[in-house]
Amino acid sequence: MTGRYYEEFTVGETIAHERRRTISESDNQRFCDVTMNQQPLHLDAEFAAETQFGDRLVNGLYTLSLAVGISIPEMTDGTIVANLSYDNVEHPEPVFHGDTIRAESTVTDKRETSDGERGIVTMAVEVFNQDDDLVCSFERTVLSLKREHAETGGEGDGN
Numbered sequence: 001m002t003g004r005y006y007e008e009f010t011v012g013e014t015i016a017h018e019r020r021r022t023i024s025e026s027d028n029q030r031f032c033d034v035t036m037n038q039q040p041l042h043l044d045a046e047f048a049a050e051t052q053f054g055d056r057l058v059n060g061l062y063t064l065s066l067a068v069g070i071s072i073p074e075m076t077d078g079t080i081v082a083n084l085s086y087d088n089v090e091h092p093e094p095v096f097h098g099d100t101i102r103a104e105s106t107v108t109d110k111r112e113t114s115d116g117e118r119g120i121v122t123m124a125v126e127v128f129n130q131d132d133d134l135v136c137s138f139e140r141t142v143l144s145l146k147r148e149h150a151e152t153g154g155e156g157d158g159n
Helices: 025-034 045-049 060-075
Strands: 014-016 080-090 100-112 118-128 134-145
Touching: 014 060, 025 060, 060 080, 060 100, 060 118, 060 134, 100 134
Parallel strands: none
Antiparallel strands: 014 100, 080 134, 100 118, 118 134
């Protein structure tokens, strides 16, 4: 599915994303390795067993990144110029290996850029596990193409 152009976003609309993902131990390990995050709470079963959680937690940045990826088909696939910010990130509940997460995005704001050729869209993203517990939330702001300018090469001057 192609993402939405600026004109297709409606403030107040909530999109329940179709994709879900069950997070494996291997997913978490690889993410920690690639990002050089060796926090024992994510990687060391003996260490994590002694914490209030009793088990290793999935890296919160992986949960955030996965939620963005889950949202892309319905939101920004092929229609984004840039991600501008991720704000107000919260992790109210832990995510464990074997949890399946899903995401919903609510459009909270949109405004045209000063040149009128693009738009800035802000969405509140909520991430839930298989028990419908909220495990992550954040705001994502993107610079979005307008359909008419995307069809003429995205720059408005044909170049």
